[in-house]
Amino acid sequence: MSKRLSLAIWLILIAFFSCEDTEIENNIRVLVHGNVVDQNAQPIAGASIRVYADANAVGADRVLLGEGVSDATGNFSVTSLFGPNDLFLVDVSLNDQFSTYRYQTNTEEFTPFNLTFNLETVELNELATFTYNIIRESGENNTLQYRFTYFDSNCIEVFEEGVLDESQSFCNSLRFTGSNLNNLSPNAENRSFIVPIQSQVEFTYSINEGEEVSEIITINSADYAFEFSY
Amino acid sequence: MPSNLAIKFLIVLVFGLQLNAQNDSISQKSKASKVAVLFDDERQYFGAVALTYQNPMSYGDNFIGEGFEGKGGYNFRIQVYVLKNFFVGFSYGFSQFDNIKKELLGNYNESSVEEISGILGYEFVPLPRVRLGVNASILGRATLSNSIQSGYANRDFGKLRNFGINLEYEFIKNLNIFVEYNWRKIKSEIEVPDELVSFFKEGTYNTFSIGLKFNFGDIDLADVVSF
Numbered sequence: 001m002s003k004r005l006s007l008a009i010w011l012i013l014i015a016f017f018s019c020e021d022t023e024i025e026n027n028i029r030v031l032v033h034g035n036v037v038d039q040n041a042q043p044i045a046g047a048s049i050r051v052y053a054d055a056n057a058v059g060a061d062r063v064l065l066g067e068g069v070s071d072a073t074g075n076f077s078v079t080s081l082f083g084p085n086d087l088f089l090v091d092v093s094l095n096d097q098f099s100t101y102r103y104q105t106n107t108e109e110f111t112p113f114n115l116t117f118n119l120e121t122v123e124l125n126e127l128a129t130f131t132y133n134i135i136r137e138s139g140e141n142n143t144l145q146y147r148f149t150y151f152d153s154n155c156i157e158v159f160e161e162g163v164l165d166e167s168q169s170f171c172n173s174l175r176f177t178g179s180n181l182n183n184l185s186p187n188a189e190n191r192s193f194i195v196p197i198q199s200q201v202e203f204t205y206s207i208n209e210g211e212e213v214s215e216i217i218t219i220n221s222a223d224y225a226f227e228f229s230y
Numbered sequence: 231m232p233s234n235l236a237i238k239f240l241i242v243l244v245f246g247l248q249l250n251a252q253n254d255s256i257s258q259k260s261k262a263s264k265v266a267v268l269f270d271d272e273r274q275y276f277g278a279v280a281l282t283y284q285n286p287m288s289y290g291d292n293f294i295g296e297g298f299e300g301k302g303g304y305n306f307r308i309q310v311y312v313l314k315n316f317f318v319g320f321s322y323g324f325s326q327f328d329n330i331k332k333e334l335l336g337n338y339n340e341s342s343v344e345e346i347s348g349i350l351g352y353e354f355v356p357l358p359r360v361r362l363g364v365n366a367s368i369l370g371r372a373t374l375s376n377s378i379q380s381g382y383a384n385r386d387f388g389k390l391r392n393f394g395i396n397l398e399y400e401f402i403k404n405l406n407i408f409v410e411y412n413w414r415k416i417k418s419e420i421e422v423p424d425e426l427v428s429f430f431k432e433g434t435y436n437t438f439s440i441g442l443k444f445n446f447g448d449i450d451l452a453d454v455v456s457f
Contacts, residue, residue, distance in 0.1 A: 024384040028421045029336055029430065051337075063382050068333035079426065081336040081376075081384060115423040 020057035023083040024065065030112065032090055033077040034119030036070045038098075039198055043074030044124055047094045051078060053107075056086035082115070084108045090119060097222070098124040099153040099196060110161045125196035127153050128219045132226040136186040144230045146188075146205040147178025150195045178204075181230075195219050203228070267356045269314040276447020276454070277310040278317075280408055282439035286325035286343075294416065294433030297335040298327035305439060307349065311450040315353040321367070321392075322346050325437060329376075334429070338376035338384075345414070346371050347390055359400040367392035372416045388416040388433070398443060408443040412436065 036047040051066035066080025082088075090103040101122045130150070136142060155171035157164060177193055179185075195201060201217045207230050217226060286300035303326055309319030325343045329335055351365025370390030377383055396410035416433045 022382070024378065024382060026385045027387055027419055029423075029426065031423045031426060061379075061381070063379060064337045065378075066332070066337050077333075079334050079336055081338070081378070115421065 020055040020060055020086075022053050022055040022060045022063045022085055024053065024063065024081050025083045028082050028115070030080050030082045030115045030117060031077065032066065032080055032117045032119065033075070034092075034122050036074045036076065036092060036094075036122050036124060039123065039125045039196065043070075043072070044094055044098075045070055045072045045074065047074070047076070047092055047122075047124065049076050049078050050091045050093075051080040052087070052089040052091070053081075053083050053085045054087040054089065062087075062089075082107070082111075090117065092119070092122050092124065094124055097127055099127060099155065100124070101154070102156040103159065104156060105159040105162075112162060123155075125153065125199075126222070127194050128197040128222050128224050129192050130195050130201060130219060130224050130226065131190060131192040132188065132228070133190060134181065134188040135227075135229045136181065137229045140183060142230060143208055144181040144205055145178070145209070146181070146203065146228075147176055148193070149174055149176055149202040149204065150193065151175070151199045153194050153196050195224075197222060205230075267354045267362075270355045273355055274314070274448060274450055275311055275404075275445040276449060276451065277308065278443050278445045280307045280309075280441060280443035281305070282307075282323075282408060282410065282441025284323065284325060284412075284437040284439040286327065286435050286437045288327065288433075288435040290434040291429075292433050293335055293418070293420075293430050294327070294435050296429075297329055297331040298341065298433075298435070299330045300435065300437075301326040301328060301340070303343075303437070305345070305437075305441075309349065309351070313450055313452045315355070315361075315450075317349075317351055317353065317365075319349045319351075320347075321349050325435070336376070338378045340377050342375045342377075343416070344373040344375070345390055345392070347392060349392075351394075353398075361398040361400070361406065363394075363396045363398070365392075365394045365396070374416075386418060386420050388418040388420075391415045391417070396439075400445075404445045406443040406445065408439075408441050410437075410439040412439065 032051055036044040038044055047070040049068050052062050053065050054062040066078045068076055068078035070076040084107055086106055088105050088107040092101040103119055152173045152175050156169060157171060158168035179188060197219055199219055203215045203217060204212055206212045282305045284303045284305050286303055288294045288298040288300055303324050305323030307319055307321045309317040311317045323345045327341045329338050329340060347367035347370030349365045349367055351363055353361045353363040356362055367390060370392055372388045372390040374386040375383060392412055392414050394410050394412040396408060398406040398408045400406045414435050418430055418433060420430045422430045
C-alpha cells in the first residue's frame with residue numbers, strides 16, 4: 001500500500017514539474033516588420049504591434065516579447081525577444097473602431113530565415129455596428145425565420161514553418177446570427193453585431209415557413225440601422 | 231540583497247583594517263626615482279582593494295547607446311603591485327540600465343550588466359599623497375540580465391573591454407579616496423537579423439566612479455619573490 005502511495009506521489013510530482021513554461025532564449029533577437037493599411041489601402045499610423053510567446057501549457061504565461069507602433073506610412077519594425085514555444089503571436093490592432101489581425105506560428109522547432117518575420121501588408125478594416133429591428137405588423141400567428149450572414153471582423157492567420165495554413169486560419173470567415181419570430185417572441189428589437197465597413201451582409205428570411213428570400217445589404221456607415229417588418 | 235551585504239562587509243573590512251593601521255604615520259619622504267612620478271619606495275604597497283559606486287552613461291549609435299539609460303552600479307577591484315607601481319588585478323562590478331527603447335531592443339524593462347575582467351595598470355605618483363592610475367581590462371566578460379515580466383528573464387553575453395583612468399588621494403594612512411573614469415565596450419554575442427548586426431554587434435558606455443581604496447603591504451611582488 002505504501003509503495004502504491006509513494007508511486008502515486010512520484011507520478012503527481014513528475015506531472016507537476018513536467019508542466020512546460022514559456023521559454024525565452026538567451027542571446028537572440030528577431031525582427032517583425034510589415035505595413036498596416038485600412039480597407040481602402042490607406043496607411044494606418046499608430047497601430048499597435050505586440051509580439052507574444054506562449055508555451056500553451058498548464059500554468060504557462062503569455063509573455064510580451066516585443067512591442068511597437070506603425071509610423072505615418074503604416075510601416076512597422078519591431079525588435080523582439082524570441083524563444084521555442086508552441087505559440088508565437090503577433091497582434092496588430094488600432095482601437096475598437098478597427099478590426100484586429102493576428103499572426104500565429106509554432107517556434108518550437110522553427111526559426112525564420114534571417115530571424116525575420118515579414119508580415120507584409122496587414123489590413124485592418126474600419127468597423128460598423130449593424131443594428132436591426134424586425135417588427136411584426138401583420139397580426140398574430142404570422143411567423144418569421146431570419147438570419148444574417150456577415151464577415152467576421154477579425155483575422156487570425158496560422159503559419160507552419162513560414163507557410164500559411166489556410167485550414168487553421170480564420171480570415172474573412174462567415175458568421176451567422178438569426179432567430180425564429182412567433183407569437184411568443186414576435187419582434188427582434190435593437191439587436192446588433194459588428195461588421196467591417198463596406199462589407200456586405202446577407203439578410204435571408206422566410207414568412208410562415210414559405211420560400212426563403214434574400215437581400216444583400218452594403219454597410220456604408222459606421223452605425224448602420226436596418227429596419228424590417230412582416 | 232547578497233551583493234548589498236557583501237558591499238557592507240567590505241566597507242566594514244576596509245575601515246577595520248584602516249583603524250588597525252592608525253598608529254602608523256604617513257611618510258612624506260620620497261625615495262627619488264629617476265623619473266620622479268614613476269614610483270616612490272616610501273609609498274610602495276603590495277596590493278590594494280577598492281570599492282566604488284559607479285554611474286554608467288551610455289553613448290553611441292548602438293543598442294546600449296540608443297536603448298539604455300544608466301541608473302547606477304558598484305565595482306570591486308583587487309590588485310597586486312607586481313613591479314613598483316605596475317599592477318595586475320581582478321575587477322568585478324555591475325551597472326544597472328533602464329531600457330528606454332523597447333521597440334529597438336525587445337520588451338524588457340531594465341538590464342543589469344555584470345562586468346568581470348582581469349586588469350593591468352600602472353599608478354603614477356606625481357604629488358605627495360596623490361596617485362594617478364591608468365588601467366585596461368584583459369579577458370573581460372559581460373553578462374546582461376534583462377528583466378522581462380514577473381518570473382521571466384533572459385540574458386545576453388559579450389566580451390568586455392575597459393580602459394580606465396583614476397585619481398586617488400591618501401587622506402588617511404593606507405586609505406585613499408578614489409575617483410575613476412572608465413570607457414567600456416561590450417562586443418555582443420547576440421544573434422540578430424542581418425539588418426540589425428551593426429546596431430547590436432557592440433555597445434558602448436562610460437562610467438564615472440567614486441569610492442575608497444585600501445592599500446596593504448609595503449613592498450611589491452617582485453621584492454617579495456626576490457627575498
